[in-house]
Amino acid sequence: MGVFNELSDSIVNFCEVVATPIYNHRGERIGRMSDLFADYEESYPTVLAILFRQNRKSYYLPWEVIKSFSCKRIVLTESASPLSGDSFPKRGRHRQRTNILSAPKDEEIILYPALGKVILDRQIVDTFGKKVVRVNDIQLLKVGQKLRVTHAAIGLRSMFRRLGMEGVIDSTIKLVKPDAEYLSKTVLIDWKHVHAISDPNAKSTIRLGLTNEEIEKIHPADLADILEDLDLHGREQIFSNLDPKIAAETLSEVELDLQASLIINEDPDDAAKIIENMGTDEAADLLHEMGEQRAEKIISEIEDDRFQEEVVELLEHEEHTAGGLMSTEVFKVTAEMKKSEILQLIQDESDEFDSIYDIFIVNNHHDEILEGTCSLKRLLVWPDDIHIGDIMKIDDIKSLTPEMPWKEVAATMSKYNMITAPVIDERRELLGSVSVDDLLPWLLHER
Template sequence: MELYATQLMGVKTYDVKGNYVGRVREFFIEPAEAPNRISHFLLSRGRFQPLVAKHDQVAAISDGKISLNVGEKALEIYQPNESWLAVHKDLLDQQIIDTRGRKVVRVNDLDLAEQRSNGNVELRLTQVDVGLPGAVRRLLQGVVPWNVVRKLQSRFPQRAIRWEFVNLIEPDPLRRVKLRITHEKLEDLHPADLADIMEELSATERQSIIASLDEETAGAVLGELDARLTTQIVEDLDPEKAADILEEMPRDAAADVLADLPK
């Protein structure tokens, strides 16, 4: 079944007895458990406390609604969890790195695939939509009927990146650890290509990536960057990390960086 993240937002959810539980306000991936499985659904209804439905509590997703295989009392009250990646908050409209295309792109929507598992339905994130079809869905979802949105989006070329080629950007080092976000894929890129990507990022994003690369790769990338950017990055690094990276750089380049650092 064709399903997108934008479609899932606001969908009504019913328990095993057919009672209305609430609407989907957010859904999450738990990278430490399954890197592309939607693990939890945040449900809210009026003034009631938000509830969470787990992936194994979903019986069916069809006709714009989610049916659960348990009663409302079996659902837990929502508690924020730093090890969960929020699809709407953390991914939609955020910048990511396309490691195959070697560029920074913005997420317009996410493609989801339905998968049967032990009698329940799981959703797996398969692709990131970075083209106009995703932007059209974002703009028109809930405003015009879905069949109209489908016709409009079909007029534009599809641009999508398979999830396994996506590298997330998370500036917070503690959350990066909790979410199991690594930059191993980036280390396979040529330093010049990675330097081009770095130049498209914000200062905080550049810092988070350099800090997580091995010293040899980081030194090679800094050697490809503009001297001003290199100095800014090294200046904000942990002194020990900065020293290790400078040792991996060519002597002349390292000397230039040291000369430009504030005394």
């Protein structure tokens, strides 16, 4: 006899088997199933055991001692002997990360948490839809004599099923709108795209997390949206495991106040590594949001001396002025450079700049007195051997002063259709540039 002889459906919903009575081989009821344990080292976890409570204590039964499994009853073999515990001890097999476990070590005993406890009614990250959702049910599939976890169910239909109201709701909708999409559609997330957020109160031996490569494949803008939707614990869990470069790119996409809350608990050394991967203007904005003492500790840990110096200079300006808005990462050359040399320089330094619209020409790389400007578009139409000094604009260069308020900056750039504007001091030394992107948060009333 097979274990599923009394279960005709190939798909099993978790909520339909919870509270199923469990009988021993003599037909005596010993309890009701409260949860399942599954092999989290597998992409589609195999059910390992069932959990039940008796006399206010938790016990589990390995799948091998189950003689018959259905939504009406679970029958055990004669050799079945309940084991005490609310977690399932399992020896790690692989050095890999999964959507539940973080790199289990060979031969390490891992205490697996119960499946429903990990997933149901908790925030999870759907890495396919790139969003945060709350799971109402779990879908399992009969595979031979085993059950495998295949999907997480979200949406109204799974919620009503969980509440035991699916039949009533379905009947009502059929009367009103027989062809309603609701009746034929259950919103499911493939298990390989489900990433659990661990309980902050979980035992130390239970290692849940989002520390696998799939999270880092999500675009920083989407990852930022996910962080904004998570609670504080979920945010910290994901953010603390990101590579510094990805963390920096993600920070650039979230609100400034959330940036500060994400990085506030990082060690100064770790925070500095993240900040070094940001633009100097973004780094200065973020440090502005922190207390002076905290900011100084982080700045002292920055290893790149030039970056550190530029950030300190930016912090000297009020954030609502051109000096506070500007980036010191400016593409600048000298007048004697040829087009071919400049294009090669752009290739060599492409990682240093998000985008290049205007080229600023300075007298030398020491004083950096602004002599002219030339758009990249204008440079491209000239022969390779042309010197940029011969085609640069030198008359009536529109520029900003570091003290200029942001509204005046916006008015100036709008009036003259500027994508970027140089910021110079009284000596015409090039201090940095302000881009339209730098102004957007202010224009959209985000500050």
